[in-house]
Amino acid sequence: MSLAVLARSFGSPEVLEVVEVDPPVAGPGQVVIEVRAAGVNPADAKLVAGTFGDDPSMLPIRPGSEVAGVVTAVGPDAVDGVLPGGDGPVSVGDEVIAYRVSGGYASAVAVRASSVFAKPPALDWAAASGLLLAGVTAWHLVEATGVGPDDVVIVFGASGGVGAMAVQLAALRGARVLGVASAANADYVASLGATPVARGAGLESRLRAALSASARAADAAAAGGAADAAGDGAPATVALDTVGGAEGLDAAVVLVADRSRIATIADFERGAALGIRLLGSGPGADPGAALRNAARAPLVALAAQGALTVTVAATYPLTSAADALTLPHAPGKVALLP
Ligand SMILES: NC(=O)c1ccc[n+]([C@@H]2O[C@H](COP(=O)([O-])OP(=O)(O)OC[C@H]3O[C@@H](n4cnc5c(N)ncnc54)[C@H](OP(=O)(O)O)[C@@H]3O)[C@@H](O)[C@H]2O)c1
Structure with missing residues (x-):
């Protein structure tokens, strides 16, 4: 089994719970990542609070839109990722980061290969999980x-x-x-x-x-x-x-x-x-989707060169996702470590 954080109702982060779920499977164009760190962002709390919509059909919500981890399965045609070393298809055992993912607060997640990038070696797991969003x-x-x-x-x-x-x-x-x-x-x-x-x-x-x-x-x-x-x-x-x-x-x-x-x-x-x-999603705002997607590879390259740093303020286990979203922390990113 696999572990995932989910919310069965909209509300404050206290509604989050850790549950056992079926392990993810790599579908066409996907890879499965064993999550070593899940990046925490303010949008995760807003998603759970219903700020981006509170239609009950959205429940249960599984937050987390970026992760760092190790590829454990590669689905058919999963060839689009920017890969460790910059060449060759994504392979089992590759250390990667992924953004945008769905349900990243988990021990494993299935991700489109096109959202997968080589983990910059200069960043540890927690820092790498906070680079891209x-x-x-x-x-x-x-x-x-x-x-x-x-x-x-x-x-x-x-x-x-x-x-x-x-x-x-x-x-x-x-x-x-x-x-x-x-x-x-x-x-x-x-x-x-x-x-x-x-x-x-x-x-x-x-x-x-x-x-x-x-x-x-x-x-x-x-x-x-x-x-x-x-x-x-x-x-x-x-x-x-x-x-x-x-x-x-x-x-x-x-x-x-x-x-x-x-x-x-x-x-x-x-x-x-x-x-x-x-800038972002909202009435009258520029989502910049193409620009943001195209920015991922150069950001990874800058981090790999040591030109861009990510400071980690705190890490928490999956069971403390609510704390990760609510407790004050030193400046820097917060990550969940499954
Ligand atoms: N539109 C988009 O596409 C998009 C994308 C990502 C994030 N966001 C939003 O952008 C915001 C920032 O995201 P983030 O990830 O950078 O958040 P963050 O890491 O929590 O940082 C927010 C910073 O704001 C400062 N701050 C807190 N309260 C303040 C206050 N009353 N007055 C002035 N500064 C205050 C804090 O620094 P100090 O205490 O040092 O001042 C804190 O470091 C969030 O609302 C997030 O949802 C939007």
Whole structure:
């Protein structure tokens, strides 16, 4: 038998239970993965809560849309995956990550081979299971706003799963990055490659000061350390919001002149009212499905090169899925270890 986490009713994470189920079988175009780690994302709790629909026909719900593990069976025609070493068909014994999957909170899962990628060796199981959902969302944020080397980017929620990826991807594109997070997470945000700015009352003036200081530092670096530019009034050119609410978005529209270069994944109501980009699933939002799917392979490659890191805040056994979705944790991703 196989173990799976499921919800028989909509509600808070406490409705989740671990049950025995028939082991998954690799159908046409599928592989079976023995799950070593299942990535936990805020969307999992929203799915269980009924935020994405509460039709009883959806029950029981089996959350989990990304996993890392070992291939134990390969179905007919399962040849599409991006494979360990980059060539050859996916094989039993391959160490892989998979996104998007259904019911990833489990000891084993059947997955489309086209959703399977080689596990970057630099990431352990828990980290690897948290790479892709946050990664493709962050990729969509930097791509939709056209982040490049001349940009100054503000990331709201820089210590979060998506925010940490957005900081790293914007920095990899050569942008200067300011990362807004709680003051307690400033060192973590700095380690990702951003200038940390504490969230909370007075955020806009702290951002203005950080923008000025960043511009002065950039000018000095360009002039070999001799410049004495004022830097006052230096603008941001892009804002990426992963939190929502007035605090960040109201500051974003004041500090970034071009609203097509401000994007939110977390507050479509306020975002629509402000006329900024809405990314994800929801009315008026760009789901970016093709772009996100295409981002998986380059994200895996960046992680394999060590250019992209995933920090793990906590791991839990499958039996503690409710805790994984509710307990506060240090910055970084959470994973379930079957
Ligand atoms: N549209 C899409 O396609 C899409 C895709 C993925 C995720 N999402 C959504 O995007 C959001 C972020 O996802 P995630 O995986 O990055 O979540 P996460 O890992 O839980 O991070 C959220 C971050 O927000 C910050 N935060 C929490 N409360 C805050 C507050 N009151 N004010 C300001 N910042 C606060 C926290 O950092 P500090 O405490 O350091 O501030 C935390 O690190 C979630 O709502 C998720 O459902 C949307």
